[in-house]
Amino acid sequence: MPYFDAASAAPLHPLARQALLAALDEGWADPARLHREGRRARLLLDAARETAAEAVGCRPDELVFTPSGTHALHTAVAGALAGRRRVGRHLVVSAVEHSAVLHAAAHHEAAGGTVAEVPVDRTGRVVAEEFAELLRTGGPTAPSEGRGTAGGPASGGGATALACLQSANHEVGTVQPVGDVAAACREAGVPLLVDAAQSLPWGQVGGEWSMLAASAHKWGGPSGVGLLAVRKGVRFAPQGPGDERESGRSPGFENLPAIVAAAASLRAVQAEAAAEAERLRPLVDRVRRVVPEAVPDVEVVGDPLRRLPHLVTFSCLYADGEALLHALDAVGFSVSSGSSCTSSTLTPSHVLRAMGVLSEGNVRLSLPRGTTAREVDAFLDALPGVVRSVRGHLAPHEAGPERAHGEADSLTVDALGKRCPIPVIELAKVIDRVPVGGVVTVLSDDEAAGLDIPAWCHMRDQEYLGAEGTAYRVRRR
């Protein structure tokens, strides 16, 4: 039963399990205590910190363990913004960051700070120059006063206090130009926080980043462990009630046996990374190549080359994402999706939205270590039938003449109250009923329509004229 959702969580690495069991016996005590059990726990904690620091590429005293990657990111954003409050309250993030960063940014904005989102191209990648342009210098530490206004409004927030960029995207696998952005940040005197959750198992993040966060359950470590590295010299003021643990940067009793296991696992997966990447990359290439051949109306998303070795994402037109997930699950494949119908908020993935790509029928495969070609082939064999069956369930909802009305060269389809992918299906069914140059208007109150109708136009080479309220207009080419 292949599990293809390693980017959400991976089963415990055998070495992590071994380390966890040993540390449960040896490292359950309070490392702050002076007795032998406490000292033993302290030694384990110190050793784990050294191992993790080596894997990250920082000094042990620059690294603290947190209860999760989310905690690491929240702590990093809050601490760096507070540490540079006098410089400014402007925060720059890429539009495709993990929700933990975007939530921290929203929190900063609600507290009176300002936030700029760096857009991405259709592959999900930021352009380093565009990122650099949004960095506002100025304020007390500004190298030159004039430059700060180049990338955004000069008023509000002052200079950029912090910039955030993921090393690689968690939904589409696109690798970001961290080195170039780090160089630009350094030149602008802005610290850069790198969310390395997806890439750290594959190796150190290069470039002169200031802070780095990651999460153990993404690399076969146990849940309950994140890490945060803050380079010496970065102004950092931890927020919230403090305590003495983890250099005052992460309160609460250390999750010690899990920390030991996390460090052991990180070392192990990084050691295996090159070989494993070489094995998985062709499997992912195969998915990227075969899926659009075997399944009609599919868009494979994410950068085709600059990407994680184990992750591939595609979207299927006219298919319901949740139905697809369940149908794949029923035949034994566990995948993830960024479709709106699979999220509790019924909004499509902000990553797909920022990329401007189709969100309906979205499927993400992230292969755990050890995934075999046989498993991937089994998936490729099963997929066409699964998509066909899911699409078939939607077919009975024919967009009959009763739902489409209007003049010969202008037609309106009422899809109000219908959820993704119905609005796009209805659009596709009537487009041929207007002459070339004619316009179809789709009425839809589903939030995904704003993403999927333009994406459909892009895929189908139709002209998207824009939306007014719930009315989306498309001109037939």
Add this chain to the structure above:
Amino acid sequence: MPYFDAASAAPLHPLARQALLAALDEGWADPARLHREGRRARLLLDAARETAAEAVGCRPDELVFTPSGTHALHTAVAGALAGRRRVGRHLVVSAVEHSAVLHAAAHHEAAGGTVAEVPVDRTGRVVAEEFAELLRTGGPTAPSEGRGTAGGPASGGGATALACLQSANHEVGTVQPVGDVAAACREAGVPLLVDAAQSLPWGQVGGEWSMLAASAHKWGGPSGVGLLAVRKGVRFAPQGPGDERESGRSPGFENLPAIVAAAASLRAVQAEAAAEAERLRPLVDRVRRVVPEAVPDVEVVGDPLRRLPHLVTFSCLYADGEALLHALDAVGFSVSSGSSCTSSTLTPSHVLRAMGVLSEGNVRLSLPRGTTAREVDAFLDALPGVVRSVRGHLAPHEAGPERAHGEADSLTVDALGKRCPIPVIELAKVIDRVPVGGVVTVLSDDEAAGLDIPAWCHMRDQEYLGAEGTAYRVRRR
């Protein structure tokens, strides 16, 4: 090698270990995902929540898991204060709360709120009536306008937004009158947060509390798990960047296998609690009785009756706490201490300070489940020799005439630069050199002297005249 520091952390309960191993296999996936691994994880999480809620005595939807007891307390204080911001910004806490509560209170004060500390008596217990008097009603929900000023200054902070009381003290074992305080809070319309970290393994906390926090590694569960119960109807506004996990009250990927183990362990230790308490209580009674007989100049602290069954604390005059800890460790006993020399800040325990009892030579024994009479007897056999040897190491520092000077009925001892317990030792050595009614002045810049010199006077029935700066004055009786 007996380990007597269960109040810091306990080894994993066998059932917790068993549950953890099973959940590592079954519950590593993301419970928010729709695939079978995710659904299996969700089932485990739901079951753990039900088990924990039953043990706590609340509804499952009132309980969330947090990364630690500290996180639970920080979240509870911040969320309740924010939820009742319109009512007032006054916070009432007992003086002997866990540092996590006191840190949260300090954070609230730094942000402009007000805090009142309810004092404790010499046994470490708050008096419910005194607690009630410090609750300020008034503001929009005040039943009567006049009452609010009874217990404190009317200005600043407005009405009491939140009150905090531990169920039992973590350093001296004294059980607090939670039921009475909860009733007073209810009458005043103030929510009560109970820190149940020490007592929850011994059973449910009675009384009509509003919120309750606890920590799994105190009950033989793994580290990395705390819990927070917030009763329906309590106004609660989670602070910081949120996310969708744990009802928006505890961000980050759930520490699932550990949560499963924590819940299993809590149920198990509560089931064993009555029998285990019956076994441990006589052992603790024995320590309380024998230590003062076997070791001269010892003060046993904490309430003699209303206390946890497994915890006992005493302080040894003229002994260095850290030396005592190491000497006990060397002969195989792991204990904890609230002496200033054992803390990284070199300040004595705030609990002992609030009680006004001796902090030097402080030793806390907290017996883990399964502790035998034989182990306790071995400790009682070893203790007198250990204390003698530790005191002996200090003896060479004779307070000769060169360090004591002054008139016949008034003598000054210079202990500047000397750390606890030296100032008290020097005082004890010269007190007989002044006549009854004569005054000894001890010069000391050690923070512990402010606690230990008065405590020594109390134990020795000498008259403490007070301090001016670094000069402590004692009249011989």
